[in-house]
Amino acid sequence: MENLANQEQSIELLQQLGLKEYEAKSFVALSRLPQGTAKEISDISEVPRTRVYDSIRVLEQKGLVEIHHSNPKQFRTVSIDEAVNILKSEYVTRIESLRESLTDLEPAGTDEETEITHEVWALSGGAAIEARTEQLINEAEGELIMVAGNNRMLTDGLIGALQAATNRGVTVVVGVADDSLRDTLIDAVPQARVFISELPWLDSSSLQGDETEINRLLLIDRSTILASSTHDPDVPEHEKAVFGRGFNNGLVTIVRRLMVTGLLSEDDPGEAAA
Amino acid sequence: MENLANQEQSIELLQQLGLKEYEAKSFVALSRLPQGTAKEISDISEVPRTRVYDSIRVLEQKGLVEIHHSNPKQFRTVSIDEAVNILKSEYVTRIESLRESLTDLEPAGTDEETEITHEVWALSGGAAIEARTEQLINEAEGELIMVAGNNRMLTDGLIGALQAATNRGVTVVVGVADDSLRDTLIDAVPQARVFISELPWLDSSSLQGDETEINRLLLIDRSTILASSTHDPDVPEHEKAVFGRGFNNGLVTIVRRLMVTGLLSEDDPGEAAA
DNA sequence: AGTATTGTGATTAACTGGGTGAATTGCTAT
DNA sequence: ATAGCAATTCACCCAGTTAATCACAATACT
Numbered sequence: 001m002e003n004l005a006n007q008e009q010s011i012e013l014l015q016q017l018g019l020k021e022y023e024a025k026s027f028v029a030l031s032r033l034p035q036g037t038a039k040e041i042s043d044i045s046e047v048p049r050t051r052v053y054d055s056i057r058v059l060e061q062k063g064l065v066e067i068h069h070s071n072p073k074q075f076r077t078v079s080i081d082e083a084v085n086i087l088k089s090e091y092v093t094r095i096e097s098l099r100e101s102l103t104d105l106e107p108a109g110t111d112e113e114t115e116i117t118h119e120v121w122a123l124s125g126g127a128a129i130e131a132r133t134e135q136l137i138n139e140a141e142g143e144l145i146m147v148a149g150n151n152r153m154l155t156d157g158l159i160g161a162l163q164a165a166t167n168r169g170v171t172v173v174v175g176v177a178d179d180s181l182r183d184t185l186i187d188a189v190p191q192a193r194v195f196i197s198e199l200p201w202l203d204s205s206s207l208q209g210d211e212t213e214i215n216r217l218l219l220i221d222r223s224t225i226l227a228s229s230t231h232d233p234d235v236p237e238h239e240k241a242v243f244g245r246g247f248n249n250g251l252v253t254i255v256r257r258l259m260v261t262g263l264l265s266e267d268d269p270g271e272a273a274a
Numbered sequence: 275m276e277n278l279a280n281q282e283q284s285i286e287l288l289q290q291l292g293l294k295e296y297e298a299k300s301f302v303a304l305s306r307l308p309q310g311t312a313k314e315i316s317d318i319s320e321v322p323r324t325r326v327y328d329s330i331r332v333l334e335q336k337g338l339v340e341i342h343h344s345n346p347k348q349f350r351t352v353s354i355d356e357a358v359n360i361l362k363s364e365y366v367t368r369i370e371s372l373r374e375s376l377t378d379l380e381p382a383g384t385d386e387e388t389e390i391t392h393e394v395w396a397l398s399g400g401a402a403i404e405a406r407t408e409q410l411i412n413e414a415e416g417e418l419i420m421v422a423g424n425n426r427m428l429t430d431g432l433i434g435a436l437q438a439a440t441n442r443g444v445t446v447v448v449g450v451a452d453d454s455l456r457d458t459l460i461d462a463v464p465q466a467r468v469f470i471s472e473l474p475w476l477d478s479s480s481l482q483g484d485e486t487e488i489n490r491l492l493l494i495d496r497s498t499i500l501a502s503s504t505h506d507p508d509v510p511e512h513e514k515a516v517f518g519r520g521f522n523n524g525l526v527t528i529v530r531r532l533m534v535t536g537l538l539s540e541d542d543p544g545e546a547a548a
Numbered sequence: 549a550g551t552a553t554t555g556t557g558a559t560t561a562a563c564t565g566g567g568t569g570a571a572t573t574g575c576t577a578t
Numbered sequence: 579a580t581a582g583c584a585a586t587t588c589a590c591c592c593a594g595t596t597a598a599t600c601a602c603a604a605t606a607c608t
Contacts (some may be wrong), residue, residue, distance in 0.1 A: 003350040006375040013372040016292070017365075020596070038554075046384045048338040048598065053555065061511070063402025066395040071605065079399070082405040084373045089293070089401055091365045101280045101360045108318045109308040125337025127363055129355040148561055235507070237335070294565070312585075322567065327586065345574065346585055 012237040017176055019059075020076055022047045026055040027064060027077065035068070035076035062086065126236025130155065132243065133218060138162040140170045140220045147175035149218040150233050155179060159188050166191040175217075222256050224231050275523065291361055293333075296321045301338060301351065302391040309342070309350035317507025336360065394518040403502050404429065407492060411435040414444045414494045421449035424507050428455060433462050440465040449491075454541040489513055497528050 005058035007028055029045035030036055036055075044047035056075050059065040064083045077083060080102035087092050094248040123129060133155055137144060144148045144165055154176065166172050172192035185194045213233060228241035281302055303319035304310055312330075316323035330349050333339040338357045342348035351357060351375035371512060397403060408431055411418060418439055422428045422539065440446050444464035450456050459468045492500040502515035 006379055009494060010372060010379065011377040013368050013375065016368055016535045017372070018290075021379050022597075028376075028379065031376055032379050041378070050555080050557090050600085051598080053353055060396065061398050063399025063511075068393065069394050076395070076404065077512075079409075080373065080376045082402060082409075084369060085405065086399065086401045088365075088369050090358060091369070094290055095358060096363070098284060098291070098361070099442050100301075101287065102305055102354045102358070105280055105284065105302065105306050108303070110470075119342070119344050121340040122334065122352070123340040124335050125360065128337025128352055128356060131352070131359065135353075141407070164406045165442040196442065237337075256511070296566075322589090324569085324586075325567080 017091075020055070022051050022055040025050055027059055027083075030056075030065060030075055030077050030082070034075070035074050037072040037074060039072070041075070044184070054138075071268075119241055119246055122240070122242050124237070124240045126239045129216070129239055129241045130158070132227060132241070134158055134161045135220060136220050136224060136226055136243070137165055138164050142221050143171045144221075145217075146159060146175045146218040147214075147216040148177065148181075149216065151177050151181050152233070153216050155184070159185065162189050162192060180243050187265075216241070218243075219256060225256065291365075294327040294329070296325050297332050298357040300326055301333055301357075304330075304339060304351050305354070306351055307350070309348050311346045311348060313346070313527075315349065322379040328478050336351065336364075394516055395522055396514070396516050398511070398514045400513045403490070403500075403513055403515045404432070406515070407490060407500060408432055408435045408500060410492060410494050410517070411439055411502055413498070414439050416495050417445045417447075417493075419447045419491075421453060421488075422455075423490065425451050425455045426507070428459070436463045436466060490515070492517075493530060499530065 009026045010028045010031075011021075014027060015021060019027065025045040026041050029041045029047070031039060032044065038049050038052040041047065041052050041056075044065055047055065053073075056065055056067065060067050063078065064087050065075055065077050066205050068076075078086075079156035123132065130153075137146075137158065138161055144162075146162070152271065154174075160172065166189055172189065174185060174189075174192050174194050176185060176196060178196065182194050182196060185192065213230055214227065215228040215230050215233070217225075223242070224245045226241055228238040228239050232238055284302045284305075285295075285298045288301060289295060293301065299319040299321050300315055303315045303321070306318065307314060311327040312405055315321065315326050315330075321329065323350055327347075330339055330341065336340050337360050339349055339350065339351050342350075343382075352360075382511060388436065397406065411420075411432065412435055418436075420436075428448075436446055436448065440463055446463065448466050448468050449462075450459060450468060450470060452470065456468050456470060459466065475488055487504055489504050489507070490501040497519070498519045500517035502505075502513050504513040
């Protein structure tokens, strides 16, 4: 039965990569055959036979399928690796062109640079949040406090950034979820202070009906914070974050107080005063 | 005015990468501003003000835009690099998932393995054709004749494959369009016989009204051929090819005769007999 | 020739996305 | 407070696209 799932997933992915439903289904059907006619494809996919021809024609023009002009026509896919590489190169070139053309867009001159007082921004998506996290870490000048509610939040990239931060003299305090990561972190970033975070306000179970987990907490130089949460840690796209800047920012003030007191007093009250 | 073109291209590319028109336009507009409100975005894009909100919301969920929840709401894009990386990773994961799920699709058991007598297949797209070319080169056991109607047809990958072919004892004959490539080829694949192809049947100008150029010609072990052509060498997607297998295949027979006689007798009649 | 199968084209139905305006919300200035 | 204005959301319509079906021509097979 897992094959069924594979089939569904293949179709889904192909559609996300720009193919139409019939094209995706025809391609997957054809992938399961050494070669096939319109009838055979129609039989094992749910594509009306009369529409297989259109679909295959498009696939052929994308270079994913070969056509043998006999009667009945025979079709077959190029190898999976070829097909995937074709799709990949298509997107790689698009992405690179995009980077270039975005880079030299002409700035639009709306002179009113509305100053934002309480700078609190919302963003979502694991990738975006991680990128922002790394950027903030690199901005740190004096102190950096970070709590990872979940081990997979501490990627190699972030650890590298933490390392760089300690190297330029930033005080780094990191909370992690369990021992294993604690040890690797101590290895990688020896100057950092690492602890196991068991902070009560991290624990969602204390709040009834709230399945939201806190993923990341970041406090940079006591003036910039980033907090992210998610309902389902397995779906990075659902991660949501707010981040705020400015010592006098309301959000920053609250979180700063929570983190600095709660955190520094937790397992080493001595440092809280410092 | 080049900026206008950049703007157009950015919008186009973003749409190809899966964004809707309004989303793409909003993103590009916002990219030209340090930050902006719905009104500002609507002014410099052609997105109705009331639809900016939908669009931005989607962009935010993709991690491309940050939202400042004030009134009026402020929006801003993440940095270009972040944005591009997010899009890239999105597609990289999709491609990789696709490769996996395609790889273990269950083969469909249509027992009738219809044997194909005159195996002549059509395929299009520069990438697909090049991949097939390389694969055929790697199949060669005894003799390999290749003519590139155009210098850009001889990529590094192909040259590498040719090299490998000579190393396993395959006789390699390559025709190229001009001296410069000839020299680099001789360097890279010393055992190959390289010549400048000025074959009359390669020259489209001899045929009135036919703008089609021959791109590649490939003859493997005198039993497999690949021929590709294009109307416009600058648009790789328009390249079309046929390839055929089997010593007794009609197409193969004809092309084999054309190539072997016409080619080998052209600048060195001595070898034609051999 | 007759019948089944294959291929092409046209036609209809369903859906998606662009475009527009009304209803709601929130702020500001009487 | 409340009228007025801007900002925001919501709901709807229209057009283009795509899915789905049908009718018919072309081809092979008996």
